Amino acid sequence: MKFTKMHGCGNDYIYVNCFEESLSNPNEVSRIVSDRHFGIGSDGLICICPSKTADFRMAMYNADGSEGKMCGNGIRCVAKYVYDNKLTDKTTITVETLSGIKTLNLNVSNGSVKTVTVDMGAPSLTPADVPVVIPNGPKDSVVNTPITVSVDGKETEYRMTCVSMGNPHAIIFVDDVHILDLEKIGPLFEKHPYFPEQVNTEFIHVIDRNQIDMRVWERGSGETLACGTGACASVVACVLNGLTENNVTVHLLGGDLTIHYDQNKNTVFMTGPAAIICTGSIEI
Numbered sequence: 001m002k003f004t005k006m007h008g009c010g011n012d013y014i015y016v017n018c019f020e021e022s023l024s025n026p027n028e029v030s031r032i033v034s035d036r037h038f039g040i041g042s043d044g045l046i047c048i049c050p051s052k053t054a055d056f057r058m059a060m061y062n063a064d065g066s067e068g069k070m071c072g073n074g075i076r077c078v079a080k081y082v083y084d085n086k087l088t089d090k091t092t093i094t095v096e097t098l099s100g101i102k103t104l105n106l107n108v109s110n111g112s113v114k115t116v117t118v119d120m121g122a123p124s125l126t127p128a129d130v131p132v133v134i135p136n137g138p139k140d141s142v143v144n145t146p147i148t149v150s151v152d153g154k155e156t157e158y159r160m161t162c163v164s165m166g167n168p169h170a171i172i173f174v175d176d177v178h179i180l181d182l183e184k185i186g187p188l189f190e191k192h193p194y195f196p197e198q199v200n201t202e203f204i205h206v207i208d209r210n211q212i213d214m215r216v217w218e219r220g221s222g223e224t225l226a227c228g229t230g231a232c233a234s235v236v237a238c239v240l241n242g243l244t245e246n247n248v249t250v251h252l253l254g255g256d257l258t259i260h261y262d263q264n265k266n267t268v269f270m271t272g273p274a275a276i277i278c279t280g281s282i283e284i
């Protein structure tokens with residue numbers, strides 16, 4: 001199987017051109033290639049496929065083999081892949097995902113894509129959309145709502161805001177993201193009974209009204225250096241909680257994303273880099 005390893009802000013996936021390759025079990029392939037010791041090493045697998053309704057279709061799989069509905073960092077890399085490899089010469093493209101068709105604007109210089117702006121679509125706060133199920137919980141939206149997890153046998157209460165960006169996110173505000181033991185607390189949110197489909201959890205420190213620090217524990221992949229849908233969901237949560245303006249730079253472990261939550265259009269724009277690490281082939 002031929003592959004290209006790419007990253008957006010350090011969120012790395014193995015990309016496969018499914019115009020040429022056919023994978024009978026992409027879930028299993030994702031688990032094999034993602035392993036950082038026995039595989040290539042990545043946060044998951046992304047297949048670039050033909051689409052009947054858009055220019056391209058993307059399918060994304062987490063490192064544990066589960067399929068995700070959308071990937072913000074991944075979709076920017078898909079744009080770079082198809083443009084740089086001359087599968088298209090358009091600088092505005094549409095990509096079909098399990099959470100709808102997204103429109104991407106490619107910023108090209110010297111013949112290759114450097115950054116991409118993605119219209120990520122409307123965020124949803126409706127608990128059933130996330131999904132989040134809290135017994136006797138709020139009906140319309142989960143904003144600044146208590147959640148208790150057991151850390152080292154001690155019940156600890158956090159406050160969360162839940163946002164769907166086509167995939168599920170819980171946003172937790174903390175004083176300092178860098179001191180968190182994510183390996184320990186991340187799974188407590190991911191597998192919390194409130195989330196019937198598990199959840200991606202963002203830990204946010206608000207620096208000022210246009211900048212936040214973020215770390216993420218992703219459903220199915222663990223801590224990653226960045227999460228595009230998570231950055232969008234976090235800015236929506238910041239605005240809902242009155243903490244930031246609608247234009248925010250999100251500082252992630254692997255770099256920065258620029259997020260604009262356009263409340264008039266009810267959509268979120270994400271701008272960030274996409275980069276190729278290497279190409280190769282692997283026996284599957």
Ligand SMILES: N[C@H](CCC[C@H](N)C(=O)O)C(=O)O
Pocket residue numbers: 011062067068069070071072073074167168200218219220221224226227228229230
């Ligand atoms: N890293 C991705 C999101 C992956 C989400 C996945 N972990 C899920 O199961 O929803 C991003 O840049 O948006």
